[in-house]
Structures are given as C-alpha cells and as structure tokens.
Amino acid sequence: MAISLENTKKITAPNYLGSKLRMLNDILPIIIKETEEDDIVCDLFSGSGSVTAALSNHRSVISVDIQNYSNDFIDGFSNPLIELDSDKFLECIDCEFKRLSLLAVELLEYEEALLADCEHIFELANFIENASFIRYSYEGFTSKSKNLDRLMLNTINTLKENSVKAEDIAATWNFGGIYFSFKQTLFIDSVLNVIKEQHLENIKSTVLSLACTLVNTIGKQFAQPLNPWDKDGEPKKSLFKKASSDRTLDAKSSYLRILESYLNQTPSKYNVESWCMDFKKALEKLPSGVTMIYADPPYTRDHYSRFYHVLETLSLGDIPEISTVKIKDKVSLSKGLYRKDRHQSAFCIKSQAPEAFDDLFRLAFEKGAKVLLSYSPFENEEHPRVMKIEEIIGIASRYFNDLEQTTITSFKHNKLNSNPNHLKRGLPGELLILFKNS
Structure with a gap:
C-alpha cells in the first residue's frame, strides 16, 4: 500500500532513542488496513509527532503525551498559522x-x-x-x-x-x-x-x-x-x-x-487533537470512535529521562528546579541541568512496567480498540529492555486472542554517542505487534 508521508519531512524532530520517523512506511499501512476512514486513531506516546503528522493525512488522530513540548510540535503542523504576517x-x-x-x-x-x-x-x-x-x-x-x-x-x-x-x-x-x-x-x-x-x-x-x-x-x-x-x-x-x-x-x-x-505546510487533512496527560487518564477518556491505539512506550531506563528536558523547558518557559547529584559528600547540580520534575514513565521502571502494560491492554480492550505496539526486543546488558516480548504478549493475552507480528529489520536505533562499543545494535531493531480479537 502506497502511503503519502507529506508533512512529516518538514519536522525537525529531536534526535532521541526510539524515534519512529524512519518506520512510518511500516507503521501506517497496518493502521490504515485495520481501520475505517471515519475511525479515530490514538497515538498514545506521540513525542515530536512524526506518526501523528503522517497519519493525520489519512485518519483523525488523538495525540497523547505527558510532556508539553509534544503539544507544541503537534499543534504546529496540524493547525499552522499560515496567515501570519x-x-x-x-x-x-x-x-x-x-x-x-x-x-x-x-x-x-x-x-x-x-x-x-x-x-x-x-x-x-x-x-x-x-x-x-x-x-x-x-x-x-x-x-x-x-x-x-x-x-x-x-x-x-x-x-x-x-x-x-x-x-x-x-x-x-x-x-x-x-x-x-x-x-x-x-x-x-x-x-x-x-x-x-x-x-x-x-x-x-x-x-x-x-x-x-x-x-x-x-x-x-x-x-x-x-x-x-x-x-x-x-x-x-x-x-x-x-x-x-x-x-x-x-x-x-x-x-x-x-x-x-x-x-508552507498544508494543514492536516483530518482532525487532530493533542492531549497533554498521563497515558492511563487519556485511555480512560478516549471517545468510542477510537478503534486503534498506536502505542510506542519507552523500553529502557534512558527513555523519558533526559532526552526532552531542554525542549520541555523551552515549551514551558519556566525556570525549573534542577536535579542534583552527590559525589564524595559534595552536592552539585546535575551536569546536564536536568529538571527535577522531569517525567519518569512507569514503562521505564521494571517493578511498575507489568502493571502499566496491563492498564494499557485492559483499557484498550474496554474501549473496543485494537493495539499496535512498537517495542524493541534487542537485549543489552548496559541498557536492558524493561520487559521481554514474551512477557508483554503474556499480559496482552488476558484481553486479546489474536496477534500479528512485523519485524522491522532495517531499523536501527540512534546511539547516545559515537563510541562504537556503546549500545551495540542487533537485529531485529524493532517489532510491530498488532493485538486484536478475532
């Protein structure tokens, strides 16, 4: 299926682990095949909005992220001020x-x-x-x-x-x-x-x-x-x-x-709503017209930890309290000047991730929506995935009886730095798993 990716190439998105900009040709055909034109799709962890931007030319979208900078990106391409002097x-x-x-x-x-x-x-x-x-x-x-x-x-x-x-x-x-x-x-x-x-x-x-x-x-x-x-x-x-x-x-x-x-952007062809809130509250609030949830939760402790704090502060325009570190009894500001209130997702915390996934699948089931999950199965001792794929499938099976799996072999995640020994990458880099009831 040929999918138009107009709008997406105009986004200068943050360079972070797990960006889906290069996976759009894999993600969009699945969503469009599994939904009708009048359906609403929820982009649950929307980040800088690359999936929402591309999808909004084909379906109405409710874009959800707990951080404010995401709203700014999404509002910018979905409803641009093209009459600006x-x-x-x-x-x-x-x-x-x-x-x-x-x-x-x-x-x-x-x-x-x-x-x-x-x-x-x-x-x-x-x-x-x-x-x-x-x-x-x-x-x-x-x-x-x-x-x-x-x-x-x-x-x-x-x-x-x-x-x-x-x-x-x-x-x-x-x-x-x-x-x-x-x-x-x-x-x-x-x-x-x-x-x-x-x-x-x-x-x-x-x-x-x-x-x-x-x-x-x-x-x-x-x-x-x-x-x-x-x-x-x-x-x-x-x-x-x-x-x-x-x-x-x-x-x-x-x-x-x-x-x-x-x-010079063309506004989104379909309606886009941007919600700044926790994923669970958003799922509880979803209207009945949502038939598909695209979920790209963080899968290592790095995600949602440091990669967005500069954008979040620029978005909010505030002077946040800065987190501190203690080295040899000396307390100093964190080297990266990270916000003390920066969000740490439950999906990043090993003890909380199973319950978070259960909430995701349970609430999607209660809304009658399918779930398309992006997740990386790659194991790394220094940056391990919070949950294994088989554990996630086990939780989803409480609510869904059918799954379709797509392996994205050409996709490789960004590295934190240029050291070739850091975050070595194997294949597959990413899995797309569609959970539904037959």
Missing part, C-alpha cells in the same frame, strides 16, 4: 534580539573570540563547562577563569538593572553556554518573547525545531552536554571544531528556513 513578526524579533544582545555585549564578544581562534582552546573548554547563569545562581563562581566570572557577574547585574527576569530569558538562563552559544539562546528567547506577547502559541514548534538544529552536543540530542576534557584533563582534540561548527550557526538564518517551511 511574517515580515512584522520577524521585525519584532529583530528588535527584541537587539535589546537583549546589548545587555550582554561583553559576554557575547568574549564568546565570539573563543569560537574564532583555536588558540583559546583552554578558555573555550572552561567556558563550555562553566558559563551557565543557572549554575552561577545555584553554586556561585566555580570556573577556572576570573575573566569569565567577571563577565558573568556583570551580565547578570546588567540584566537585573534593566528589569530582565530569568523567566524573560529562559533559554539563556537555563542553557546558554552549556548547550548553545549565548548568542543563539538570546535569539531563541527573542522569538519566544514575541510569540508570548503576540499570543502566537501555535508557532512555538518552530522554536523547538530551531533548538534541535542549533544544539551543540554529540549526536545533536539533549541527553547530556559536551564533555570538553579528555581523561588527562586536557581539552579534547575535537572540541574546537565541534563547538565552533555548531555554536557559530546563525540562529536567524536557521530560523528563517524553519519558518518558511512552517508557513
């Missing part, structure tokens, strides 16, 4: 960016100098590790550079003197210097501030796409920032090239391309 919008962004940049001009000039000359590699390594407003606000001055300490303190004081609150520069306060250049985060903040001022929330997905484009990490994901030092305490040989490549990307040029793509 982009010239006026961009003019406002330029004005806001100029205003904020003038308040941090010394810090921006210092950063630019570090990224322009590899002779400053030690200063650059120290900058990437320590140039964080939120770290300074929690822990004070801990860097190895008095010059950097002075610039950070002066910038913080200038912002305060000009009545700029941390919430007004959430990207810069939380992630500037660590995941992005300060110049990039000030542009991100400028866009977010204009969106908020002009009540243009449906365009927030463009900012999240921009963050995915600009982020300076290994693999362009948000799980952890760069570690600038090697095991001998020297700056890594690849640091300057990687940092200067990502951190000198022009945020405005990148945003113009994303915005153009956004404004």
Whole structure:
C-alpha cells in the first residue's frame, strides 16, 4: 500500500532513542488496513509527532503525551498559522534580539573570540563547562577563569538593572553556554518573547525545531552536554571544531528556513487533537470512535529521562528546579541541568512496567480498540529492555486472542554517542505487534 508521508519531512524532530520517523512506511499501512476512514486513531506516546503528522493525512488522530513540548510540535503542523504576517513578526524579533544582545555585549564578544581562534582552546573548554547563569545562581563562581566570572557577574547585574527576569530569558538562563552559544539562546528567547506577547502559541514548534538544529552536543540530542576534557584533563582534540561548527550557526538564518517551511505546510487533512496527560487518564477518556491505539512506550531506563528536558523547558518557559547529584559528600547540580520534575514513565521502571502494560491492554480492550505496539526486543546488558516480548504478549493475552507480528529489520536505533562499543545494535531493531480479537 502506497502511503503519502507529506508533512512529516518538514519536522525537525529531536534526535532521541526510539524515534519512529524512519518506520512510518511500516507503521501506517497496518493502521490504515485495520481501520475505517471515519475511525479515530490514538497515538498514545506521540513525542515530536512524526506518526501523528503522517497519519493525520489519512485518519483523525488523538495525540497523547505527558510532556508539553509534544503539544507544541503537534499543534504546529496540524493547525499552522499560515496567515501570519511574517515580515512584522520577524521585525519584532529583530528588535527584541537587539535589546537583549546589548545587555550582554561583553559576554557575547568574549564568546565570539573563543569560537574564532583555536588558540583559546583552554578558555573555550572552561567556558563550555562553566558559563551557565543557572549554575552561577545555584553554586556561585566555580570556573577556572576570573575573566569569565567577571563577565558573568556583570551580565547578570546588567540584566537585573534593566528589569530582565530569568523567566524573560529562559533559554539563556537555563542553557546558554552549556548547550548553545549565548548568542543563539538570546535569539531563541527573542522569538519566544514575541510569540508570548503576540499570543502566537501555535508557532512555538518552530522554536523547538530551531533548538534541535542549533544544539551543540554529540549526536545533536539533549541527553547530556559536551564533555570538553579528555581523561588527562586536557581539552579534547575535537572540541574546537565541534563547538565552533555548531555554536557559530546563525540562529536567524536557521530560523528563517524553519519558518518558511512552517508557513508552507498544508494543514492536516483530518482532525487532530493533542492531549497533554498521563497515558492511563487519556485511555480512560478516549471517545468510542477510537478503534486503534498506536502505542510506542519507552523500553529502557534512558527513555523519558533526559532526552526532552531542554525542549520541555523551552515549551514551558519556566525556570525549573534542577536535579542534583552527590559525589564524595559534595552536592552539585546535575551536569546536564536536568529538571527535577522531569517525567519518569512507569514503562521505564521494571517493578511498575507489568502493571502499566496491563492498564494499557485492559483499557484498550474496554474501549473496543485494537493495539499496535512498537517495542524493541534487542537485549543489552548496559541498557536492558524493561520487559521481554514474551512477557508483554503474556499480559496482552488476558484481553486479546489474536496477534500479528512485523519485524522491522532495517531499523536501527540512534546511539547516545559515537563510541562504537556503546549500545551495540542487533537485529531485529524493532517489532510491530498488532493485538486484536478475532
């Protein structure tokens, strides 16, 4: 069955373990074959919405995710603001960016100098590790550079003197210097501030796409920032090239391309609803028209742990409490500056996963809906799957008497870093299991 994947290619999705963007040609034919045109499909763990985006050209969709950033992605492609006066919008962004940049001009000039000359590699390594407003606000001055300490303190004081609150520069306060250049985060903040001022929330997905484009990490994901030092305490040989490549990307040029793509979208052909809530509450709330549930639950402890915290904070625009770690009796902020309230799914917790799967299958059965489950059977000692496939099938058999299994042999999961010995991958990379009653 030939399936149109229009809309999906325009999404700049976060690069995380388990992304289904490359599996759409396997997922969509099964759902469409098993449903009627008037049916509603529930995309239960929708993430950045690649499945919902493709499916919404063929069926009505209720998209569910407990994190707010997912709503932004889905609202952005399902109901884009195609009538936006982009010239006026961009003019406002330029004005806001100029205003904020003038308040941090010394810090921006210092950063630019570090990224322009590899002779400053030690200063650059120290900058990437320590140039964080939120770290300074929690822990004070801990860097190895008095010059950097002075610039950070002066910038913080200038912002305060000009009545700029941390919430007004959430990207810069939380992630500037660590995941992005300060110049990039000030542009991100400028866009977010204009969106908020002009009540243009449906365009927030463009900012999240921009963050995915600009982020300076290994693999362009948000799980952890760069570690600038090697095991001998020297700056890594690849640091300057990687940092200067990502951190000198022009945020405005990148945003113009994303915005153009956004404004040229065709809205979803079928109705899309986006629900931000726990999977169990969503299943209990589903209307009778839902006949298929596509479920892509997390299957290792990594999922839902760290990969989305930057997007979630940009979506919420808040200054969250940061999780801490204790090493040798010293309590410090987590290296990745993770939200303390970041979601940990029951499907990631070995003791809770069986009950979560039982809830999923039981509630689907009670609603009279089939379940198409994506799950990876690959075993890995360091990153084990929370449940084995046979255990999941055993739970599903309490409610369904028929299953069809599809092996996706060409699909391989993203790795957390470039180490070839980390997360070795075998086949099959993913299984699609359709549970129904004959």
